[in-house]
Amino acid sequence: xxxxxxxxxDEALAKVKAAEDVKSLQEVRVAYLxxxxxxxxxxxxxxxxxxxxxxxxxxxxxxxxDAIKVEVDAKEVLLEQAAIEQQxxxxxxxxxxxxxxxxxxxxxxxxxxxxxxxxxxxxxxFSVAEGPEVEVDYYNFEALNLPKDHPARDMQDSFYFxxxxxxRTHTSPVQARTMEKHExxxxxxxxxxxxxxxxxxxxxxxxxxxxxxxxxxxxxxxxMSDLKGVLEQFAKxxxxxxxxxxxxxxxxxxxxxxxxxDVSCGMCAGKGCRxxxxxxxxxxxxxxxxxxxxxxMSGFDSTxxxxxxxxxxxxxxxxxxxxxDDIRHFYTNxxxxxxxxxxA
Ligand code: FA5
Numbered sequence: 001x002x003x004x005x006x007x008x009x010d011e012a013l014a015k016v017k018a019a020e021d022v023k024s025l026q027e028v029r030v031a032y033l034x035x036x037x038x039x040x041x042x043x044x045x046x047x048x049x050x051x052x053x054x055x056x057x058x059x060x061x062x063x064x065x066d067a068i069k070v071e072v073d074a075k076e077v078l079l080e081q082a083a084i085e086q087q088x089x090x091x092x093x094x095x096x097x098x099x100x101x102x103x104x105x106x107x108x109x110x111x112x113x114x115x116x117x118x119x120x121x122x123x124x125x126f127s128v129a130e131g132p133e134v135e136v137d138y139y140n141f142e143a144l145n146l147p148k149d150h151p152a153r154d155m156q157d158s159f160y161f162x163x164x165x166x167x168r169t170h171t172s173p174v175q176a177r178t179m180e181k182h183e184x185x186x187x188x189x190x191x192x193x194x195x196x197x198x199x200x201x202x203x204x205x206x207x208x209x210x211x212x213x214x215x216x217x218x219x220x221x222x223x224m225s226d227l228k229g230v231l232e233q234f235a236k237x238x239x240x241x242x243x244x245x246x247x248x249x250x251x252x253x254x255x256x257x258x259x260x261x262d263v264s265c266g267m268c269a270g271k272g273c274r275x276x277x278x279x280x281x282x283x284x285x286x287x288x289x290x291x292x293x294x295x296x297m298s299g300f301d302s303t304x305x306x307x308x309x310x311x312x313x314x315x316x317x318x319x320x321x322x323x324x325d326d327i328r329h330f331y332t333n334x335x336x337x338x339x340x341x342x343x344a
Contacts, residue, residue: 179298218307255288
């Protein structure tokens with residue numbers, strides 16, 4: 001029995017020494033120290049031994065088991081350490097290799113344009129106001145001097161949810177809402193960017209959904225010359241110092257007088273070309289002096305207060321500034337188109 005135990009110890013220690021990885025070491029541990037191993041078997045057979053032999057062999061079996069366990073544990077630490085070192089060596093990062101480029105997004109050209117327009121007007125003392133895209137008939141039309149059945153409602157074909165609820169057709173309802181909030185006291189000086197919706201057929205210059213930027217200035221003694229001065233400042237800030245504007249008579253039910261505003265063509269410096277249809281000018285927005293009835297309906301005394309308002313299409317501004325030939329590019333989200341816009 002003694003010899004058998006010594007044999008087992010030598011055999012196990014040799015296998016521990018020979019184990020080259022954690023897995024084969026684990027096999028040695030299970031084989032010699034496990035419940036079904038030979039040492040456990042020796043201990044089970046102790047009953048057959050004489051009373052004198054039993055403590056001696058028992059002590060020896062325990063010593064052999066402890067000796068094997070000490071060696072297995074020590075080798076396990078070594079092998080684990082070696083495994084980690086090998087893994088580190090294999091997975092080491094070569095910091096000199098060129099990295100994979102991370103492609104980053106860019107802001108949508110309409111966002112850029114709206115922010116540029118906002119910057120230009122914030123510099124002139126305007127603040128930004130917002131209103132709902134789903135609008136009630138009253139603010140979209142009636143408060144803007146467009147009663148039900150007014151023929152000018154046909155100028156903006158609308159998407160209705162009910163008789164009273166529609167997708168706003170322009171940002172002018174924000175004018176009425178903002179004036180109402182001021183409870184008849186000026187000054188009111190805001191720009192209102194936002195999405196608008198019309199039942200227009202989509203083509204290169206028209207979209208059924210587009211963005212407008214409304215402007216409103218109401219105070220005592222606001223005059224048409226203030227409108228012209230502000231728009232001139234804006235055109236130079238947005239398009240460039242060399243650009244001029246001109247005002248042409250027009251009609252909007254909520255302004256009187258009303259004008260269309262043209263900017264001198266940047267392509268030909270006003271000489272006339274294909275882009276400006278040989279006129280030297282490009283239309284960019286509608287504007288006018290706020291109609292006294294609109295002022296009154298929103299709670300302002302029209303004998304004391306006057307104001308101007310304007311509304312421009314953000315896509316049209318972007319098309320002019322960046323020379324884009326089709327409005328649909330803004331909505332088809334082709335990244336090759338979108339990636340070209342980085343704010344200067
Ligand atoms: C209006 O919507 C008025 N509310 C503007 C206004 C405000 C006038 C305040 C006076 C005072 P108009 O329908 O012309 O006006 O639209 C204004 C601008 O929106 C146009 O100059 C054009 O740039 C843009 N626009 C109009 N329809 C479309 C469309 N279907 N697609 C893209 N842009 C459009």
